[in-house]
Amino acid sequence: MSFIYFLGRFHVLVLHVPIGIIVAIVVLEALARREKYRNLEAASPFLWGAAALTAIVTVVLGYFHFAEGSFGSASGVQHRTFGTALGVLITAVALLRLSRFARNYAPVYFPASVLMVLLVSITGHYGGNLTHGSSYLVEYAPQPVRSLAGLGPRRPPVTDLALADPFLDIVGPILRQRCTSCHGTDTTEADLNMTTYEGVMRGGETGGTIAAGRPEFSELMNRITLPPDDEAFMPAEGNTPPTPEQVRIIEWWIQTGAQSGVVLGESDIEVSAEIEALLRAELGL
Numbered sequence: 001m002s003f004i005y006f007l008g009r010f011h012v013l014v015l016h017v018p019i020g021i022i023v024a025i026v027v028l029e030a031l032a033r034r035e036k037y038r039n040l041e042a043a044s045p046f047l048w049g050a051a052a053l054t055a056i057v058t059v060v061l062g063y064f065h066f067a068e069g070s071f072g073s074a075s076g077v078q079h080r081t082f083g084t085a086l087g088v089l090i091t092a093v094a095l096l097r098l099s100r101f102a103r104n105y106a107p108v109y110f111p112a113s114v115l116m117v118l119l120v121s122i123t124g125h126y127g128g129n130l131t132h133g134s135s136y137l138v139e140y141a142p143q144p145v146r147s148l149a150g151l152g153p154r155r156p157p158v159t160d161l162a163l164a165d166p167f168l169d170i171v172g173p174i175l176r177q178r179c180t181s182c183h184g185t186d187t188t189e190a191d192l193n194m195t196t197y198e199g200v201m202r203g204g205e206t207g208g209t210i211a212a213g214r215p216e217f218s219e220l221m222n223r224i225t226l227p228p229d230d231e232a233f234m235p236a237e238g239n240t241p242p243t244p245e246q247v248r249i250i251e252w253w254i255q256t257g258a259q260s261g262v263v264l265g266e267s268d269i270e271v272s273a274e275i276e277a278l279l280r281a282e283l284g285l
């Protein structure tokens, strides 16, 4: 099975080839409608054929990749549906374009190529949700656009350390920066969703993610302090890890009870001079 997974990961590389060819096709089909560029048409059957072949390879690799699990979210299923439809349609058009009857259907190819670009965009959007999470695109959008996407108001930037919530303003943003692409709502590795405080505290499938007050017994802390070449080191797959300063901040947060719903100035959370300096640097104060 692991060889299938190995091949499956090439999906994210190979998929760019049919996309490039589809873009070339739409440009070619548009130009070839003009008398001046009519001779471009000669390349059309070749391009449709190449698009279909590479799309089929991409779809097959996509199914291999899907087999790894953890892509079963709504975005994952929609990505698979639209990607499969794209592969089937493009193959059908290519077969027609390469057939003896190709000339009879000349008016079809340009609209068909536009439809392919549309399908590529939709498929790519859902695929993007899988790698970045569905809120990625609109994270910095104006609030009305965020509301449309079901996102509440962004927390205003912290201007006074005493008013900062230790999770919502400090640790949450670090996890969102480094971990939620795999441990989020669209991709939820090990059943661990770190987009919310509740999700972090609930933990992952193995449990023991956060032991409040005990960083040394917290799996999350364990994973980010292993040697980077350890198989269990997080973030996985060579993704950019939190800085040593951010790791220290996470440790302090767990040590002081892994709290949220309080502000530093009105809580019993101890902030040493060392931590205060780290927090100020992290928040840009």
Ligand code: HEC
Residues within 6 Å of the ligand: 175, 178, 179, 180, 181, 182, 183, 189, 190, 192, 203, 204, 205, 206, 207, 209, 219, 220, 223, 224, 231, 232, 234, 235, 236, 237, 239, 241, 242
């Ligand atoms: C590239 C994807 C990816 C990124 C990014 C990532 N993880 Fe993971 N994580 C995984 C996978 C896959 C597993 C399951 C395999 C394992 O346990 O090692 C996992 C498992 C875990 C577990 C164990 C959960 C359990 O209960 O089994 C913890 C804790 C964890 N990750 C923390 C983190 C933290 C903290 C970050 C950010 C610093 C992070 N991960 C970033 C892919 C990732």
